[in-house]
Amino acid sequence: MPTFNLTINSKKHTVEADMDTPLLWVLRDQIGLVGTKYSCGIGQCGACTIHVEGNAMRSCLLQVSQAEGMEITTIEGLSKEGNHPVQQAWKDIDVPQCGYCQSGQIMTAAAFLDKNPNPNTSEIRNAMHGNICRCASYNSIEEAVKVAADKLS
Amino acid sequence: MELSKQIAFSRRSFLKTSALASGGMLIGFNLFNACKSDVAPPIDLSKLNYNDFNAYIKISKEGKVTIFSPNPEIGQGVKTSMPMIIAEELDVLWDDVYVVQGALDRKNYKRQVAGGSGSIRSSWEPLRQTGATAKQMLINAAAAKWGVSASECSAKAGVITNANGDTLGYGDVVTEAATLEVPTDVTLKEPKDFTIIGKGKSNVDIDKIITGKPLFGLDYKEEGMLYASVLRPPAFGQILESFDDTSAKNISGVTNVIQFGDKIAVLAKNTWAAIKGKNALKANWKQDSEAEGSKFHDESYLKY
Numbered sequence A: 001m002p003t004f005n006l007t008i009n010s011k012k013h014t015v016e017a018d019m020d021t022p023l024l025w026v027l028r029d030q031i032g033l034v035g036t037k038y039s040c041g042i043g044q045c046g047a048c049t050i051h052v053e054g055n056a057m058r059s060c061l062l063q064v065s066q067a068e069g070m071e072i073t074t075i076e077g078l079s080k081e082g083n084h085p086v087q088q089a090w091k092d093i094d095v096p097q098c099g100y101c102q103s104g105q106i107m108t109a110a111a112f113l114d115k116n117p118n119p120n121t122s123e124i125r126n127a128m129h130g131n132i133c134r135c136a137s138y139n140s141i142e143e144a145v146k147v148a149a150d151k152l153s
Numbered sequence B: 001m002e003l004s005k006q007i008a009f010s011r012r013s014f015l016k017t018s019a020l021a022s023g024g025m026l027i028g029f030n031l032f033n034a035c036k037s038d039v040a041p042p043i044d045l046s047k048l049n050y051n052d053f054n055a056y057i058k059i060s061k062e063g064k065v066t067i068f069s070p071n072p073e074i075g076q077g078v079k080t081s082m083p084m085i086i087a088e089e090l091d092v093l094w095d096d097v098y099v100v101q102g103a104l105d106r107k108n109y110k111r112q113v114a115g116g117s118g119s120i121r122s123s124w125e126p127l128r129q130t131g132a133t134a135k136q137m138l139i140n141a142a143a144a145k146w147g148v149s150a151s152e153c154s155a156k157a158g159v160i161t162n163a164n165g166d167t168l169g170y171g172d173v174v175t176e177a178a179t180l181e182v183p184t185d186v187t188l189k190e191p192k193d194f195t196i197i198g199k200g201k202s203n204v205d206i207d208k209i210i211t212g213k214p215l216f217g218l219d220y221k222e223e224g225m226l227y228a229s230v231l232r233p234p235a236f237g238q239i240l241e242s243f244d245d246t247s248a249k250n251i252s253g254v255t256n257v258i259q260f261g262d263k264i265a266v267l268a269k270n271t272w273a274a275i276k277g278k279n280a281l282k283a284n285w286k287q288d289s290e291a292e293g294s295k296f297h298d299e300s301y302l303k304y
């Protein structure tokens, strides 16, 4: 089995995996970072969203071989103590219901606000619409993105 | 659906307390909607002879409260709202309450599920009774310690006060309280006096959720465990006629293929191998009864 050198949350990891293994499973099964969730596995739900060089990406579609040499950030590495403005906004608004989709939501929102710190409502909806929430916490998500934007500016 | 609203319960049979070896008090009680009442508890508390309860409250010597609940949290909020009801009547600070999910126990629970918006409706009263009963026992223990009548004492936010203004924390009397008779006539709070119910508390797991801590079934790990991926019939009404697992078994990491009912599970050393194995299965399905369609749905829903 080939070996890959990954940089995840600023830490170096060497893992053995089949070439075609999605980064999602390397994170969850091998490195033990289970905050990144699996739901559809085919790029349709956003539960597995991580940052690759600061961009939100779906880890179920990214093969481990493509992740080498990239700066990868997962929900566990977004901040030291859960104090990223997006995480804090999620807490202020009490967004999560079951919570399953929320690391993906938070990662998508954080990457989005990084590029657009002053979004209007339709930009927020546009940025978040690919992240599905079975509990339908969409209104709270939208509100929390606005609160996070305020915190960031 | 039959709601258990009208169930008449005697407090003696639905609630029991005992002292913990470490000091503190354990209160066992029954939530009728979820569970049989005559079965073992969800966690190993057998040493305490608590064989007939399915939900628990633990009050430690430090006055901290841990609530164990068997009802599954699926985003409807019961892991937060049910403990809020107990904490309200027990009259403790919400910050001193910890909530622990009871383990899945199919043998002993007849209905460890969520659905029909029934959890609060059917558990509302037993939860309040449980909290209020525990509070009364703590008051009784404090009154005995002071040598005064319990009716002269009151409790609020985890502190008991007597007519002279002396105070004792719940933790100070919890070990004595555990040995007292369970009172049968406690008074529930008036809704206007509620300080927790109706005040909107955050999801008890909020910090775990926003930082990606393990919380869900899929996050559970055991040394040496295998991973499974299951192939199911593509539509209702279909059954498994035959399948070929040759290519599935050739995938590195796949250890076994198991048929159960009309489903096939691929077992592997990691999730990706299990998923690839599942995708490599060749199954032949047979239409056995009517396939699910809009008509089927309309008719099914009309029944309710």
Ligand code: FES
Residues within 6 Å of the ligand: A037, A038, A039, A040, A041, A042, A043, A044, A045, A046, A047, A048, A049, A058, A059, A060, A061
């Ligand atoms: S699991 Fe990756 S998008 Fe759904």
Ligand code: FES
Residues within 6 Å of the ligand: A096, A097, A098, A099, A100, A101, A102, A132, A133, A134, A135, A136, A137, B075
């Ligand atoms: S909070 Fe349950 S899926 Fe989004």
